[in-house]
Amino acid sequence: MARIVMKFGGTSVGSIERIQNVARIVQSAVDAGHQVAVCVSAMSGETNRLVDLCRQTGALFDLREYDTVVSTGEQVTVGLLAMTLQSMGVDARSWLGWQMPFRTENVHANARIETIDTTEIERRFAESREVAVIAGFQGISERRRITTLGRGGSDTSAVAIAAALNADRCDIYTDVDGVYTTDPRMVLKARKIPAISYDEMLEMSSLGAKVLQTRSVSLAKRHKVKLRVLSSMDEDSTGSLICSEDEIVEQDLVSGIAFSKDEAKITLLGVPDRPGTSAAIFGSLGGASINVDMIVQSRTSGDGKPATDLSFTVGRADLDRAVKLMEEIKRELDIEEVTFDESVVKVSVVGVGMRTNSGVAQRMFETLADLNINIQTITTSEIKVSVLIDEKFIELAVRALHSAFGLDVA
Numbered sequence: 001m002a003r004i005v006m007k008f009g010g011t012s013v014g015s016i017e018r019i020q021n022v023a024r025i026v027q028s029a030v031d032a033g034h035q036v037a038v039c040v041s042a043m044s045g046e047t048n049r050l051v052d053l054c055r056q057t058g059a060l061f062d063l064r065e066y067d068t069v070v071s072t073g074e075q076v077t078v079g080l081l082a083m084t085l086q087s088m089g090v091d092a093r094s095w096l097g098w099q100m101p102f103r104t105e106n107v108h109a110n111a112r113i114e115t116i117d118t119t120e121i122e123r124r125f126a127e128s129r130e131v132a133v134i135a136g137f138q139g140i141s142e143r144r145r146i147t148t149l150g151r152g153g154s155d156t157s158a159v160a161i162a163a164a165l166n167a168d169r170c171d172i173y174t175d176v177d178g179v180y181t182t183d184p185r186m187v188l189k190a191r192k193i194p195a196i197s198y199d200e201m202l203e204m205s206s207l208g209a210k211v212l213q214t215r216s217v218s219l220a221k222r223h224k225v226k227l228r229v230l231s232s233m234d235e236d237s238t239g240s241l242i243c244s245e246d247e248i249v250e251q252d253l254v255s256g257i258a259f260s261k262d263e264a265k266i267t268l269l270g271v272p273d274r275p276g277t278s279a280a281i282f283g284s285l286g287g288a289s290i291n292v293d294m295i296v297q298s299r300t301s302g303d304g305k306p307a308t309d310l311s312f313t314v315g316r317a318d319l320d321r322a323v324k325l326m327e328e329i330k331r332e333l334d335i336e337e338v339t340f341d342e343s344v345v346k347v348s349v350v351g352v353g354m355r356t357n358s359g360v361a362q363r364m365f366e367t368l369a370d371l372n373i374n375i376q377t378i379t380t381s382e383i384k385v386s387v388l389i390d391e392k393f394i395e396l397a398v399r400a401l402h403s404a405f406g407l408d409v410a
Contacts, residue, residue: 001033001034001035002034002035002168002169003034003035003037003125003165003166003167003168004029004034004035004036004037004167004168004169004170004171005036005037005038005039005158005159005161005162005165005167005169005170005171006025006026006029006036006037006038006039006158006170006171006173007038007039007040007041007136007154007155007157007158007170007171007172007173008022008038008039008040008041008173008232009041009044009154009172009173009174009175010041010042010043010044010045010046010047011044011174011175011232012173012174012175012232012233013040013041013042013043013044013077013080013081014043014044014045015043016080016084018232019077019080019081019084020084021232021233022038022040022081022084022173022232023081023084023085023088023090024088025173025232026038026081026085026090026131027085027088027090030090030129030131035125035129036131036132037121037131037132037134037161037162037165037167038081038131038132038133038134039134039135039136039154039157039158039161040074040077040078040081040133040134040135040136040154041073041074041077041136041137041154042073042074042076042077042137043073043076043077046073046076047070047073047137050069050070050072050073051066051070053069054066054069054070063108063109064108064145064146066108066109067108067109067138067145067146067147067148068146070148071097071135071137071138071146071148073137074096074135074136074137074138074154075096075135077135078094078095078096078133078134078135079094081094081133082094082133085131085133090131091128091129091130091131092130092131092132092133093124093130093131093132093133094133094134094135095121095132095133095134095135096135096138097135097137097138097139097140097146097147098138098139098140098144098146100116100117100118100121100134101116101117101139101140102116102138102139102140102157102160103115103116103117103139103140103141103142104139104140104141104147104149105141105147106141106142106143106145106147107141107147108145108147108148109148109150110148110149110150111139111141111147111148111149111150112149113139113149113156113157113160116160116161116164118161118164118165121165122165134157134161135157136153136154136155136156136157136158137149137153137154137157138153138157150215151213152213152215152216153213153215155172155212155213155215155216156213156215156216156219158170158172158216159216159219159220159223159225159227160219162220162223162225163219163220163223163225167225168226169225169226169227169228170220170225170226170227170228171227171228171230171239172212172227172228172229172230173230173231173232174211174229174230174231174232175231175232175233176211176229176231177192177230177231177234177237177239178192178193178229178230178231178237178238178239178240179192179193179196179201179204179209179211179212179229179240179242179256180192180193180256181193181255181256181257181402181407182256182257182258182259182398182402182407183209183259183398186395186398186399187257187398187399187402187408189402189403189407189408189409190402190407190408190409191407191408191409192240193240193255193256194238194240194241195240195241195242195243195247195248196240196241196242196248196255196256197242197243197244197245197248197251197352198217198220198221198242198243198244198245199221199245199352199383200255200256200350200351200352200383201217201227201242202214202217202218202221203258203348203350203381203383203384204255204256204258204350205217207258207259207260207346207348207350207384207386208258208259208260208261208262208346208348209256209258211229212227212229212242217242220242224244226241226242226243227241227242227243228240228241228242229242245352251351251352251353252351252353253351253353253354253357253360253405254349254350254351254353254354254360254405254406254407255350255351255352255353256350256351256407257347257348257349257350257398257401257402257405257407258347258348258350259345259346259347259348259394259398260345260346260348261345261391261394262315262316262317263293263313263315263316263344263345263346263388264313264314264315264316264318264319264322264340264341264342264344265311265312265313265340265341265344265376265377265388266311266312266313266314266319266322266323266326266338266339266340267309267310267311267338267339267340267341268281268309268310268311268326268330268335268337268338269300269309269335269336269337269338269339270300270307270309270335270336270337271307271308271309271310271333271335271336272305272306272307272333272334272335273299273305273306273307273308274306277333278297278310280329280332280333281310281326281329281333282312284325284328284329285314285322285325288321288322288325290314290315290318290321290322290325291314291315291318292312292313292314293312293313293314293346293379294311294312294313294346294377294378294379294386294388295310295311295312295377295379296310296311296312296377296378297309297310297311307336311376311377313344313346313377313388316342319340319342323338323340326338343390343391343392344376344388344389344390344391345388345389345390345391345394346386346387346388347386347387347389347394347397347398347401348384348385348386348387349364349384349385349386349401349405350383350384351383351384352383354382354383354384354385355382355383360385360405361380361385363404363405364385364387364401364404365387367400367401367404368387368389368397368400368401370400371393371396371397371400373389373390373393373396373397374389374390375387375388375389376388376389376390
């Protein structure tokens, strides 16, 4: 007997027929003798509909009331799934965030979980193996207001439940049957990864892979929760295991090629080369909650005064605000010019094998050079190399790198 947390996303519970399919998956686990807790998202498209309703009330809506509205999507799905399980003879009940309770910080629209009380669920596991059908994405603050965890928050809810219950694993059911070496819609030869480390999955999630939310992977790593990503549409899916690096017998040099189209580059020309300049520039961006990713600085000489050119990337949604701030900084710091470019993408090579093997960056740069693709910016970490290139080359670059590192399916 194992204790399992199952999480089903919006696509998996998008209709009554799909909820019935989810119920059959849960029933199979119960019949196998497992203790099961289920965490569900709202039906596909429902959260977007609720967000749009909030926006129609006015541009500056109250985030406390926003959370009250958008959390209702999960309330519908937990009730429907619990009723479906009961109709199949499975003992089940629904739990909302405030009923558990999920205690969160006093932040709305993007709260973080502080504690989860699983006492009652564990008592029911022991007495009757009742299935707990839990609403993801939501919690309650110490002020007794409903809170939500931000987009993708149901993944985080599921992992947090698994950690609190000391579950044997957390199964994340989606519309794909695992984690792939890259987006299979772009590279037809992409292959499913049987097992991948937390660190690699964190990098791939943060670099654009949309299989799992970054916060959920980080939480799983911290609490050593084994994750399995698999499809609710494929009964034979074995999925991909996400676990500690030392649990994977054979590590590939490179696990995957990730890419992000959500990039925009800002360049400041003729930045005075003196102490405090960078602090002022990036301090203003940080104060506006604008995340900066790649940064490159090069020394120039103009009019006999020491100066630099400074380029950095931000998310495209933040570009307008960032450019406005830089125009203000330009006047304050006597910067010559501010330019920006939205037609860029970030492509990354990820793999824990880089820790012990050299030559990855060289092979990446040579592959792109052979295709006459110019690299605008480079960043590295212990297990990844990322480059910024012109967006028109994204498919060519990803496919070439996928082949160059031997990731194509045989």
